[in-house]
Each structure stands twice: as structure tokens, then as C-alpha cells.
Amino acid sequence: MRVEVLQTAGRAAASAARLVARALEREPSLVLGLPTGRTAIPFYEALVALYRRGVVDFRRATTFNLDELAGVKDDDPRSYHAYMRRHLFDHVNLNPRRTHLPDGAAGDWTREVARYERHLSEAGGLGLAVIGIGRNGHIGFNEPSARLEARTHYVKLQPASRRANAYLARGDWREVPTHAVSMGIGTILQARTVVLLATGASKASIVARALEGPITTRVPASLIQAHPAAIAILDREAAGRLSAARRRGAT
Numbered sequence: 001m002r003v004e005v006l007q008t009a010g011r012a013a014a015s016a017a018r019l020v021a022r023a024l025e026r027e028p029s030l031v032l033g034l035p036t037g038r039t040a041i042p043f044y045e046a047l048v049a050l051y052r053r054g055v056v057d058f059r060r061a062t063t064f065n066l067d068e069l070a071g072v073k074d075d076d077p078r079s080y081h082a083y084m085r086r087h088l089f090d091h092v093n094l095n096p097r098r099t100h101l102p103d104g105a106a107g108d109w110t111r112e113v114a115r116y117e118r119h120l121s122e123a124g125g126l127g128l129a130v131i132g133i134g135r136n137g138h139i140g141f142n143e144p145s146a147r148l149e150a151r152t153h154y155v156k157l158q159p160a161s162r163r164a165n166a167y168l169a170r171g172d173w174r175e176v177p178t179h180a181v182s183m184g185i186g187t188i189l190q191a192r193t194v195v196l197l198a199t200g201a202s203k204a205s206i207v208a209r210a211l212e213g214p215i216t217t218r219v220p221a222s223l224i225q226a227h228p229a230a231i232a233i234l235d236r237e238a239a240g241r242l243s244a245a246r247r248r249g250a251t
């Protein structure tokens with residue numbers, strides 16, 4: 001796995017945005033897997049800045065978000081639909097017919113997860129997935145567990161994940177839904193390229209476990225060690241507990 005360590009969170013976000021821009025230049029109809037979360041906000045700011053400078057064109061791209069909270073409508077400010085409009089969709093030339101998120105108000109989850117997985121496979125699967133990592137090691141909402149789901153599924157959130165999303169509900173984690181729809185670990189890892197973006201000291205310990213610890217379903221992000229084309233883009237703080245060679249960006 002390639003590990004890039006940048007001085008600051010802003011530089012890490014900008015590096016991930018440039019990587020996406022280069023991939024879209026090579027392949028304008030790329031299918032992107034996209035994250036939400038606080039880490040991704042500067043990444044989207046950097047992407048929007050590149051778009052405004054004419055460096056990136058989304059016209060032919062397709063996007064699939066990794067997940068959505070369950071029990072919220074698209075226009076609910078807590079929804080990932082709202083997050084994506086706020087941080088990306090309202091600012092770039094993505095075709096709204098080619099931006100996809102699970103429907104958080106679906107109700108019939110069996111049908112919804114099948115629909116999402118079908119749309120993904122009709123689009124040819126993910127070309128490039130940009131993912132974050134939860135402090136509990138989740139990717140998407142594949143929460144630490146004795147077993148993981150391969151495909152898109154309905155999932156109960158761990159308290160840590162609800163707390164991490166409190167920023168969407170004016171700081172009140174009890175207002176964060178208890179369940180979500182998430183791509184499965186297999187769906188994410190089938191992306192041709194996986195880019196993990198992590199910043200800040202609060203991620204240092206889980207980043208070290210994910211990138212250098214044993215591959216285990218208890219740290220779902222550790223499975224990216226087995227991906228043939230995974231890149232981790234970190235700031236110095238998030239890389240703080242990696243082995244010295246990795247911290248220097250030597251691998």
C-alpha cells in the first residue's frame with residue numbers, strides 16, 4: 001500500500017483532491033465512491049476549488065456515496081444527501097442523474113439495499129473509492145464485528161459512530177439516527193483504486209492499527225491492506241503512530 005504523509009490536514013485533503021482530478025482526466029466517465037464526515041469537508045473544498053479553476057470536469061462522472069443514515073429524508077439537514085449538496089453537488093457540474101446515495105427514507109431496507117447494489121453493478125462497480133476511517137476503524141458504516149457484510153446492507157450504528165456524526169445534528173448525538181444503509185466491505189474493496197484519507201491526532205491510533213496491525217474484521221479498515229491498489233493519504237498527526245519508515249512516506 002502506498003502511504004503519503006503530508007504536513008497538514010489541508011495539504012492531505014488537497015492531495016486527495018488532485019488524485020481524483022488526475023483520475024477524472026484520464027477517465028472522464030469514472031465511477032467514484034464518495035465519503036462523508038468531517039475529514040472529507042476540506043477534501044470537497046479542494047475539489048470545488050479545482051473545478052472553479054477549470055482543472056477538473058465532472059460532466060461525465062458517476063458518483064455513489066458509501067452510505068446514508070436511515071430514517072432521514074433527502075432534505076433533512078442531518079442527511080448525507082444534504083451534506084453532499086452542501087459540500088459538492090451544488091458547486092460542480094455533476095449530472096444529478098448520475099449521483100447516487102442510498103435512500104434514507106426507503107423503509108423497505110431489503111429492497112433498498114438490493115436497488116443500490118444493482119445500480120452500482122449496472123454502472124460497472126467503483127473505479128475509485130475515496131474513504132474515511134472512523135475512530136472505531138469502520139469504513140463506510142462497516143462497523144467492527146466478528147463478521148462483516150460483503151454487500152450493501154442495513155446496519156445498526158455503534159454509539160461511537162452516532163457520536164462522530166453529532167456535528168450533523170447541532171452537536172446532539174441522540175438526534176443522529178440509530179441505523180444506516182452502507183455499502184458492504186466487498187463492494188468498497190472491489191473498487192479498482194481505494195484512497196483512504198485520514199487526518200488529525202484522534203485518528204493516529206486507529207490508522208496504525210488499520211495499516212500495520214493484523215487484518216481483522218474488528219478493524220474493518222485493516223482489510224484495505226489486502227487491496228492491490230490502496231493509497232493512504234494522511235497528515236502528520238494521523239500518521240503519528242505509524243512505524244518511522246511509513247511516517248517519512250517511504251512506503
Ligand code: PGA
Nearest residue numbers: 037038039040132133134
Ligand atoms: P470523520 O468520519 O471524518 O467525521 O471522522 C470519518 C468516517 O467515519 O469515515
